[in-house]
Amino acid sequence: MCYFYRVKIHEKYLLRCLQIAGNGLGSTAPNPMVGAVITYNDRIIGEGFTSPFGGPHAEVRAIDSVRDKSLLPKSTLYVTLEPCCHFGKTPPCTDAILASGIPRIVIGLKDPHDKVGGKGIAVLENAGCEVITGILKKECREHHRRFLTFHEKKRPYIILKWAQSADGYMAPDPSVRTARPEPYWISSAISRQLAHKWRSEEAAILVGTRTALEDNPTLDTRLWKGSNPLRVLIDRKCSVPRDYRILDGKIKTLVFCTEKNAPQNTEGILYRTVSGGEPLIPLLLTTLWEEQLQSVIVEGGAKTLNSFLGSGYWDEIRIITSPVHLKNGLVAPKITTKPRYDFKSGRDLVQIFRND
Numbered sequence: 631m632c633y634f635y636r637v638k639i640h641e642k643y644l645l646r647c648l649q650i651a652g653n654g655l656g657s658t659a660p661n662p663m664v665g666a667v668i669t670y671n672d673r674i675i676g677e678g679f680t681s682p683f684g685g686p687h688a689e690v691r692a693i694d695s696v697r698d699k700s701l702l703p704k705s706t707l708y709v710t711l712e713p714c715c716h717f718g719k720t721p722p723c724t725d726a727i728l729a730s731g732i733p734r735i736v737i738g739l740k741d742p743h744d745k746v747g748g749k750g751i752a753v754l755e756n757a758g759c760e761v762i763t764g765i766l767k768k769e770c771r772e773h774h775r776r777f778l779t780f781h782e783k784k785r786p787y788i789i790l791k792w793a794q795s796a797d798g799y800m801a802p803d804p805s806v807r808t809a810r811p812e813p814y815w816i817s818s819a820i821s822r823q824l825a826h827k828w829r830s831e832e833a834a835i836l837v838g839t840r841t842a843l844e845d846n847p848t849l850d851t852r853l854w855k856g857s858n859p860l861r862v863l864i865d866r867k868c869s870v871p872r873d874y875r876i877l878d879g880k881i882k883t884l885v886f887c888t889e890k891n892a893p894q895n896t897e898g899i900l901y902r903t904v905s906g907g908e909p910l911i912p913l914l915l916t917t918l919w920e921e922q923l924q925s926v927i928v929e930g931g932a933k934t935l936n937s938f939l940g941s942g943y944w945d946e947i948r949i950i951t952s953p954v955h956l957k958n959g960l961v962a963p964k965i966t967t968k969p970r971y972d973f974k975s976g977r978d979l980v981q982i983f984r985n986d
């Protein structure tokens with residue numbers, strides 16, 4: 631069979647791997663959301679994606695799903711990321727692959743994890759398997775971008791998100807707001823549901839001090855089915871009252887404050903001290919990395935978003951623009967690059983920007 635035709639076949643099945651791998655979004659971390667497909671005679675005979683953390687990995691689920699196991703020694707395994715070769719919560723996937731007798735493995739990307747990093751490929755090759763790598767590399771990098779950023783840059787993947795009016799404001803003039811702290815909704819109900827879906831896909835959600843004080847936000851996923859991200863609050867002086875929702879302890883919350891203001895940790899609320907003098911963002915990101923948080927969605931306010939933008943610490947921006955005009959208020963951050971893509975969410979326009 632000609633080389634190019636074979637590459638096309640490999641691409642076709644790796645695309646299917648990527649399609650099913652997305653089912654793991656928001657549930658597999660700290661494991662990557664891998665997709666695996668097994669083919670025999672150009673026909674899919676098994677499929678699997680990574681289980682929620684602690685459960686079997688994609689390769690093992692794909693092998694388990696094959697009805698006629700006698701076909702395995704004549705089949706090909708496709709997988710978006712190099713199979714693991716170390717014991718975590720589950721045994722190495724390379725053991726399961728070798729035990730199954732699968733002779734050919736097509737891998738999208740080498741795993742940057744310290745414990746893998748090419749060792750999985752070496753184990754398979756040393757056992758006599760044919761290993762083909764580098765197919766659909768760009769697409770696999772895109773799919774595994776949270777996991778790759780976490781391991782390669784030693785920080786979480788950062789998404790900046792905000793809603794703005796058609797004339798570029800994130801909040802109206804304070805005179806328009808209620809005395810009680812609560813969010814001022816600019817985006818439509820359907821976009822707010824979308825924002826909760828986005829929250830469910832990330833490991834952490836972060837807001838600045840004034841947002842916590844002025845909105846008293848919950849920062850959960852109540853409008854979507856999925857897990858709540860860990861909440862992160864920047865509050866150097868510990869000025870947010872203890873009876874505010876973000877400090878209710880119902881969702882694990884990290885509060886960044888200066889040492890002299892740090893109260894005792896309580897169940898669900900963990901204080902992380904930062905020195906007053908140093909730039910906060912790099913310290914904060916290192917702490918999130920140490921906490922094994924692979925992604926964070928920053929939901930404002932303007933000052934917080936601008937501090938991420940200004941220091942270059944962002945990977946993705948999601949702006950929801952409503953057709954409503956506020957005329958004045960809190961100015962939203964300004965982006966000079968072009969969006970990667972956009973779409974309508976009800977009456978709102980959603981724009982997605984990327985930092986690469």
Ligand SMILES: NC(=O)C1=CN([C@@H]2O[C@H](COP(=O)(O)OP(=O)(O)OC[C@H]3O[C@@H](n4cnc5c(N)ncnc54)[C@H](OP(=O)(O)O)[C@@H]3O)[C@@H](O)[C@H]2O)C=CC1
Nearest residue numbers: 792793800801838839840841866910930931932933934937
């Ligand atoms: N439309 C939308 O999508 C959203 C709108 N909002 C609105 O935005 C408003 C709040 O925004 P804004 O006033 O800009 O305030 P922020 O919520 O961004 O909080 C700013 C404060 O947080 C602390 N902080 C943030 N980043 C850093 C940093 N890098 N280093 C040190 N401290 C930091 C500082 O507190 P300190 O100086 O006290 O130490 C700073 O003054 C609210 O009215 C809210 O309703 C909020 C979120 C989303």
Ligand SMILES: Nc1c(N[C@@H]2O[C@H](COP(=O)(O)O)[C@@H](O)[C@H]2O)[nH]c(=O)[nH]c1=O
Nearest residue numbers: 793814815816817845847848849850929
């Ligand atoms: N105003 C505004 C947003 N505001 C963000 O949502 C937070 C409130 O979250 P919750 O308390 O969980 O409902 C708020 O503090 C701010 O971070 N989000 C949007 O999608 N659209 C909007 O118009």
Ligand SMILES: [Zn+2]
Nearest residue numbers: 687713714723
């Ligand atoms: Zn594995």
